[in-house]
Amino acid sequence: MIDLKAARLLDQNDPLKTFKNRFTHQENEIYLDGNSLGKLPKSVLSKLEDTLQNQWGKQLIRSWNENWLELPLRLSKKYETLLNASDGEIVFGESTSVRLYQILFALIESRNYPNQLITDSLNFPTDLYVLQGLAKHFSKLSIQSIQYGQEILADIEQLKEIIQTKPGIICLSLVTYKSAYCYPMKALNEWAAQNKSIIVWDLSHAVGAIPIDFKKTKTKIALGCTYKYMNGGPGSPAFLFVQKELHNLLQNPIQGWFGHLKPFDFDPQYKAAQGLERFNNGTPSILSMQAVEAGVDLILEAGIKNLRAKSVALSEMLIDEITKELETLGFELESPKNSIRRGSHIAIAHPHAWQICQALIQGDTLAPKIIPDFRPPHFIRIGITPLYTSYEDLWWLVNQLRMIVTSKAYLNFDEAKSQVT
Template identity: 40%
Template sequence: MADLTEAQARDREDPLAPFRARFRGDPDLVYLDGNSLGRLPDHTPDRLADVISRQWGERLIRSWSEGWLDLPLEVGDAIAAAVLGAAAGQVAVADATTVCFYKLAAAAIGARPGRREIVSDLHDFPTDRYVLESLAHGHQMTIRWIDSDPAGGPEPAEVAALLSEATALVSLSHVTYRSGHRADMAAINALSHEAGALTLWDLSHSAGSVPLQLDRDGCDLAVGCTYKYLCGGPGSPAYLYVARALQSQLRQPIWGWLGRADPFAMAPGYVAADGIRGFLSGTPPILSLAAVDAGVALIAEAGIDAIAEKGSRLGSFLIAAADERLAPHGVSVATPRDAARRGAHVALAHPRAHALTDALIRAGVVVDFRAPDVIRAGLAPLSTSYADVWAFIDTLDSLLAGAGVTAQWR
């Protein structure tokens, strides 16, 4: 039976439990929103203090030639090694996720001239859909939408049904933001390549929570944010992945000076730098890059396989507890039950989800709401305990029963 005693026993046996103390914040707060904004790693402020006091304060402009200019690629390589399953030289930390997504989607369309269709999911994250709609409008293209199961996500057969010789790009989220469904990346890549299309994956809800093997699975392009499971902080820049074989074939559309072959020559005309550096544009945000690097180092220390294993166990524990305690109140699980088919967040559906989310937050259990009826619990494995999961279930049970909020879990 899923209960507090079981949760506490699991916490005692958890090999990742010591990492919880390496994040700052109120230890009594039940924070299940690390899939939106990760907690602050304890060592990040010291890393930022060094950048501010020594690198900026003392070295000043000399710091650009003492490492700052290389940070986008160095941190990109760290992300590639720690969480993406990608070789060095294929990842750069660049702009906001929306901008990175636009760069790669536009580059992919440009590399498939004459093809007039894009395949994507009608329920994908809004910014991805909006960017694709903008590009389709500007290039007189058609988007063929998959109407996937809101409690699941796009399946290979649904992608295959829309592919044709007219498909330029297939763009999907690896883990869907609402349900947590994990797509079969390798199968969808293979189907898309057979049709002659390129693939672009949004990894924002994947990287740092589930294992990824971009090189092995034949991924062409990918983007992801760094402020969720990678704990880069609010507004930290996103990364982009371009498979090495495609780097010389694609031309990204935002030609900025730091993406040029010799930026300090200040020469007329644009000549793209070789490799992944050619996908950069403007001046890198040094403070945010340092914070991202600090967060990724923590992920690398713990190991993505151990993180993913705990994430799947946390999710299974939550689902079992929801079935026992919450189903009688009309709560349903809106996430795949198979751990291999989901990421590290679990969606629970209820008609009063919005009001219940507000009540949970007031009770000290931070979750989030996704329209129209989902309470989303983000289980960041390094900072989330089994007792946190139980506190969420117990508090929601009390709210639904109209009995007030219990304090047994505190």
């Protein structure tokens, strides 16, 4: 096993090391949540303080013209830069679940694609629920959820064959939430286009974790949350990307006033805004959006390619340690070994995963608390967020996992699970 001194040396030589200080941390605690909620950037505190004290507190309604109306547009531009989208191809607002329903509804109603929804069992439950809800609404719509031979990886040949034989609208999570498996985005977009189909990508576990280029990958529609690797805060609004040529073919099923051509004319008749702005609904959530901006600014400053390089280096060290140190203790690697097929978290399985997670979180007198997350039936997800994850953090993780299992310290914890894991 790599020793603590060597891990610290790697941290000293890390070109991104100063970013750790730009986040708030708890003493004696290592955050490896994988990744349900990113950490709080320090700059959010001053931004929100200004928004509350000056903009809301003093300027009140005037702040819409002075600051707030342009905030979602500014965010969209920053995400367009990060993801290589063209001007006007991203809008902000709502949760990923609501956005997914809206955009799938619009695609189905456009009648440009066969009446078939396809997803797979690796997708996040909310995506599956949204698809099931749509199938209830559109009686002629059929829905297929592909089961692969294994729990953690997609079988791309099987997926392609299904797209070819039953084309339609496909919804996939680019990086899957359990194993961090990452699909070949460009190849699948091309395959879908050749087969009268379209893929709607959920990027919740991918944005900020891996470089994504919408133009190069020929992506048509994508969306995702901003509270994971983008550090936008709990419940921060989602983004929606739609390639320009589709804008005027799609109608927003929620005809809210912020999607009107001229919202402040208060016209009693709805007229859709030009372009993707028609997918706006109601008043944007300004407080949350301020935090989203602080998060994306940090990613742009560090550079997504640099972040990815550090994520791969950290992940490879961890995989190496898992193979050498932990497999004999009953742990199994549940994420792809090949970094091209992997996002930025590592999943490991153990029959006592839930109790081991509780022991990690509690820490002990000699070691920091470590916060991973648990996913049923027996996965521990370890989030690698290169803005603030260090080699030393991973050293402690491996050390504690080994200690908890060899000493059977996990037996001190209940097998029954709590709600938020």
